Amino acid sequence: MGTEALDEFSLIRLLTGGRQSPAFQRAGGVVTGIGDDAAVVEVTAGRQLILTCDTMTDTTHFTPVTMRDRDIGFKAMASAVSDVAAMGGTPRFALVSLSMPRSYPVERVHSLYEGLYDCANRFGVVVAGGDTTSSSGGLTVSVSVIGETEAGGALLRSTAVPGDVVFVTGELGNSAAGLDWLLSRRAPASSWEDVWAGADVELRPLIEAHCRPLPRIEAGELLRQSAWCHALNDVSDGLASEAWEIAEASGVGMDLLEERIPLSDALCRHAAAAGKEPLDYALFGGEDYELLGTAPAEHAPALQMKFKDAGMPLYLIGVVTAEAGSVRLIRSGGDTVPLEKKGYNHFAG
């Protein structure tokens, strides 16, 4: 059954009805949620709002071979929540905009919403509204997330200081390697339940990283609370691109140490089999949704200890320099090379 078989309002009810209990919504600060002209929400006195929006669209962000419908919904929510993590904030509300062909099967969009709510529920996000339209192109999902933080507490890109260490909250490159593998497999994603069932354990971290990224909200909150984090970004376009963004916004340089960049065994095995350089996936792949940041060197050991106590990794991968416009990679052999300002770019290449 295509979405044309339901009217717009029945479709909205089908997608959103009963997914978050009234108690969850009330506790989340929603006074009036889905069903009126706009949502009414409670804001916490003395705190500041964080507003962000991310879009996923057919072919650019997913194809039938790369993601199941529920993964598209999950990742659309996760990538928007990740930008709140990158500000050190707590996500609270989401608005979801959905455009799809009239013939789009209702069961598929329903699965997409299952994934979307799965992610929202995990991070305490109330879906407070959205918009639904037909489209002459493919599917597009856009998620706006509203988060909050203490006044003045948000972690910016523009505040890295020479002498800081550069850190990252997890392995990089897994998502891009997972994408590579999925594209090479060419089988519809909906048919690879075997992978999800764990038959192919080796690849699982790569596929999970691509299809089910977990935004690092807890890490972002810990960084904000520690008061030691100088600058922060999430890795959506690749390590090189995000390092450049922090360096340019802060008017500093950055030296990254190749041997410190965390690469998974699964990534290295995939890269070897594909005849590719594992580091390239980390530098230029993107969609890892780990946090990349800087902190004063003297606080780095204590910050690492805080992360260890919370059961999360924190890898120190470089230093911030005073040389504005210089982002470099110190190769494992000792050579220093400029790091290309390259990554995923929607309108280049």
Ligand SMILES: Nc1ncnc2c1ncn2[C@@H]1O[C@H](COP(=O)(O)OP(=O)(O)O)[C@@H](O)[C@H]1O
């Ligand atoms: N069409 C747009 N209109 C207004 N602001 C935009 C638009 N697209 C992006 N931005 C803003 O530009 C900045 C960079 O966006 P983007 O690179 O997508 O961020 P990120 O990679 O962290 O998701 C953000 O502040 C974002 O809100």
Ligand SMILES: Cc1ncc(C[n+]2csc(CCOP(=O)(O)OP(=O)(O)O)c2C)c(N)n1
């Ligand atoms: C079919 C397919 N091709 C390529 C990619 C890779 N890809 C698409 S968008 C993107 C970058 C991240 O998306 P973007 O919309 O730029 O997120 P933002 O930086 O705004 O958070 C990457 C690496 C993909 N996910 N799927």
Ligand SMILES: [Mg+2]
């Ligand atoms: Mg964006």
Ligand SMILES: [Mg+2]
């Ligand atoms: Mg970001």
Ligand SMILES: [Mg+2]
């Ligand atoms: Mg983003």
